[in-house]
Structures are given as structure tokens and as C-alpha cells.
Amino acid sequence: MIPTGAIPAGANPPVATTFFFYLLAATMIIGGILVITRKNAVHSALALITTLLAQAALYLMLYAPFVAGVQIILYAGGIMVLFLFVIMLINMERSVKERQFNKQWLVGIVAAAALGGLFIAVYTTTTKGKTLFPEGRLLYGETDNTQKIAGLLFDLHTGQYMFAFEIASLLLLVAIIGAVVMAKKRI
Amino acid sequence: MDFMLHITTLHYLVLGAALFLLGVIGVLTRRNVVIVLMSIELILNAVNLNLVAFSRYWQGIHGPQALHGQVFAIFVITDAAAEAAVGLGILIAFFRNKETVNVDEVNLLKW
16 A cells, blocks of 8 residues: 655656646536537537547546657547548538527436436445545656556557457457548448 | 545546546537547547546556556557447448538438
């Protein structure tokens, strides 16, 4: 059991964590609200990119630099460019002038509110005065984070996720073939 | 106000839950299929935030080599890439056939 709050030698203690957490959280929430309310899909995509970048910064605050890099390169750089390409490929001028929300919007919001009530119920549950997830503050250096993830993914002896990694590459192959088959006019 | 000032795992979980709810509202209420797909990305990102926060919490118990949550987050990002590629392929095929991007006009199976 490692004592929480212990700072190993060479690790930089974080500065103004509270301020940055609330700043990034507010950016993400506002970006998320803009994604689901804008008429123009390009504006939604730009708001989603803002959300994803703020989330990458939150990953850095959680000492996950590799996941933060993957988030920026793959999500903000790859997937969102794909979205923007498709938005510009298809003609959505008609859709902007139309109704943006469907007929079941009230039911949808009620269902989401019920789910939110469930979340609140779970997160405020206390047993013996403690919440389900007690405070786990600790400060680790992040020098070998990428190396350790690679050890879990690729290493012969410690890599318990090697098979899952191979399956993921197969999934991507299937996705490539599927996307080409569906988007091409004549095979 | 101590719980407001010290950022714990629970703060990240609440943020993840808020983003998840925004994504669910987007999926259930929007008509534009591109924005529905973007809302799905919001949901996946909320799950990723939870996974990385849990990874940090797990590191506090088992030491810095316990990075399973981050590995899971990478797998979720892989799935999101595959989902986006296939979803946008379906969207292009759909637009070619129906000349619309509204999901409630996909009603061939409705009776």
C-alpha cells in the first residue's frame, strides 16, 4: 500500500489543480452543450474539438500523458477531420433550415433526466460516512508512463493485453473494409 | 467547502456523468445524423474520462504500474475510430439513397 500524497523524488508537484480542473470542466461542459444545440454541423464539430482538447488536458492532470497524446492525435486530429470531410462531402443546406429536434425530444430529455438521477443516487451513496470512491490523491512522476503501457500491450512476459491488441487491429481492418464497401457507389 | 477544493476521483466521475448525459440527450433528440454520431463520440469520451480517472485511483492502491484503465481507454479510442469510419460510411450511403441527413426519415422498417 503506497501512502497517498507521497511525492517521489524528481516529480513536480502540480500547481493550481483545483483552478485548472474547474476551468477545463467548464470548457468541456460548454463545448458539449454547443455540440448538441448548434444548427450547423460544422459549428458542432468545432465545439466537439474544443471539448476533446480540454479532455486531453484533463488526462495530463491525471498523469496519463500517452492517452492525452493519443486523444489529440487520433481524436482531435483524425476522427474529427473525418467528420469535417463528411460534413463537407454531403449537402446539408436543407437540413439547416429544418426542425433540429425530433418529435420525441421531451421523452428523450425525461429519459436522460432519469439516468442523471441514477448517477446522482450512485455518487451520493455513502457507507459508513464514505462515498463509494474515497479520495485517492497521489503524485507520481510520469517519466515511464508510455513505457509501462507498451509493456502491458506488447511485452511477451508482462503483456496481458497482447491478444486484445491483435483483435483491435483486426477490428480496424474490418472497419476499413466496411467503410469502403458502404461508401463506394459500385464495388 | 473542502470537497470542492480538493480534486478527487469523484470530481472526474461527475464530469464524466455530465458529459454522458449531454451525449444521451444529443442522441435522443437531434435529427441530424452527423450530430447524433458526434454525440456518440461525446458518450465514448465520457467513458474514457472515467476509465483514466479510475486508473489514477487504482494506481493509488496498487502502485504506478497499474495502468489497466489507461490501456482500456486506448482500446475505447480504437473502437471509436472504427465506429466513426463505419458510421460515416453508412451516412454517405444513406445520403446517396435518400438525399437527407435526418434520422427520423429512415423509416422503411416502421409500420
